[in-house]
Amino acid sequence: MSTRIEDVADRNRLELYEDDTRVGELHYQRARDILVLEHTEVDPDQQGKGYAGQLVQAALNQAKGEHRRVIVVCPYAKAWLKRHPDYADLDYTHA
Secondary structure (H helix, E strand, O other), X not given: XXXXXXXXXXXXXXXXXXXXXXXEEXXXXXXXXXXXXEEEEEXXXXXXXXHHHHHHHHHHHHHHXXXXXXXXXXXXXXXXXXXXXXXXOOOXXXX
């Protein structure tokens, strides 16, 4: 099995696929130099496999690469950031 994450910018979300099946998504908003992480969702059958974390990490890496500040609204993303101090240098705010 292989996973991939696609940025579907016209729908404001990252989608995570396992093989050809979409198993999760992270909804965001972009405004100027800000990326707002709104909501992360993984299909109930696929939870516990680390997919939500992969989505959050991909979004944060994208924000770093684009030099964007991040506003974290999503409760899962907030909890993920607390568990990953290697992202402490990222300019982010909890909303």
